[in-house]
Amino acid sequence: EIVMTQSPATLSVSPGERATLSCRASQSVSSNLAWYQQKPGQAPRLLIYGASTRATGIPARFSGSGSGTEFTLSITSLQSEDSAVYYCQQYNNWPPEDTFGQGTKLQI
């Protein structure tokens, strides 16, 4: 079982600034790591996969980095619309049971 741990639980950042969200895996997941954004009342949306590849339509303000056990999601030029919960997901183990981190709530 791989445990995904995200930090911080909550992050408050001012508009226009940069946010850095972390995700740690209890064992290596190579680059099989995705990030999702979930706004209140909405389904999650895929932002990043392969640790650093933006999904279709995702602005360049969103970037991912890392490999192995340590990953980062960075969001620059923060806007109010970026307020959401962000989840990391490993898909190196299959089937993907216990695949998601617990989420980071980003408040702008």
Next chain:
Amino acid sequence: QVQLVQSGAEVKKPGASVRVSCKASGYTFNTYYMHWVRQAPGQGLEWMGLINPSGGSTTYAQRLQGRVTMTRNTSTTTVYMELSSLRSEDTAVYYCASNSGSYRPFDYWGQGTLVTVSS
């Protein structure tokens, strides 16, 4: 474009069963796995299982084994998730989500279906 459209909200009593549907369109149905993910109120995301529409094989989360069943109808490109012996802890929003195969992220998500279990 890819769309996953789920059935409407349900209210069930403890011990009952619920079936949620997810109709897929905009892609070749048999080429994408379909997963079910649930989210209890104010909580994170929990993977429940998957079905491979090509053949109907399933894999379920261990904690739900024996209570969850996933099926599909290829003629209507619809996937179903049935959860039995409902308890209050099963109150959640249930999402279907698709991906292009093993070791891949979840590209597309349904809008979610709220299932409330209450006496």
